Amino acid sequence: MKLVGYLIFAFWLSISVYAYPEFQKFSQMNSGRTVNCAMCHTHPDGPNGAAFGQIGSLNAEQIERLNQARAAFDPGRDVNSPILNAFGNHIIKTLGKTKFLEYRSRPKELATALGTSSDLDEDGVPDAREYLEGTHPLNKANGNPWLLFVHNFKRNKVHVVLIFLATVVTIYGLVNLLRGAHAAHELSQLKK
Numbered sequence: 001m002k003l004v005g006y007l008i009f010a011f012w013l014s015i016s017v018y019a020y021p022e023f024q025k026f027s028q029m030n031s032g033r034t035v036n037c038a039m040c041h042t043h044p045d046g047p048n049g050a051a052f053g054q055i056g057s058l059n060a061e062q063i064e065r066l067n068q069a070r071a072a073f074d075p076g077r078d079v080n081s082p083i084l085n086a087f088g089n090h091i092i093k094t095l096g097k098t099k100f101l102e103y104r105s106r107p108k109e110l111a112t113a114l115g116t117s118s119d120l121d122e123d124g125v126p127d128a129r130e131y132l133e134g135t136h137p138l139n140k141a142n143g144n145p146w147l148l149f150v151h152n153f154k155r156n157k158v159h160v161v162l163i164f165l166a167t168v169v170t171i172y173g174l175v176n177l178l179r180g181a182h183a184a185h186e187l188s189q190l191k192k
């Protein structure tokens with residue numbers, strides 16, 4: 001009976017609506033990039049289905065975590081929903097479920113509400129900006145190219161400076177070597 005009850009509950013969950021495509025659609029339209037559900041969800045097709053990261057595949061422990069996340073109406077609660085990735089869970093923790101649902105009708109304001117302090121993939125582009133620009137907030141190789149360049153330059157500036165100095169020294173040495181060879185050649189010509 002327990003198994004039957006679990007299967008019925010899993011089926012009920014699988015036909016329930018847990019996806020909020022308003023945000024995915026906004027991000028795609030605002031950025032002009034192709035954005036799928038994987039920006040916030042575990043599965044790129046969203047939570048409804050029976051594949052990994054979708055509601056139909058969850059075990060009892062994962063359903064418990066899902067329900068805890070669904071009940072996180074107020075901000076500040078640590079949530080770890082199995083159908084959400086780290087960005088999705090971060091949104092719910094930052095805003096709370098109640099506030100998050102309010103932004104369905106004005107998805108652009110979600111970025112403002114998230115603020116600019118969080119950068120989950122530490123690529124120098126805040127999560128909220130990645131949402132606006134349609135890049136993935138958990139992929140440090142995916143983001144505004146100029147911001148990624150500046151961030152990587154700052155992170156590796158010591159190495160960049162050392163490589164530059166090594167290159168200058170090498171060129172300087174080569175120039176002097178060529179000059180020495182040329183002078184030696186001219187000297188040998190004069191002696192003939």
Ligand SMILES: [Ca+2]
Pocket residue numbers: 119120121122123124125126127130136137138143
């Ligand atoms: Ca980022």
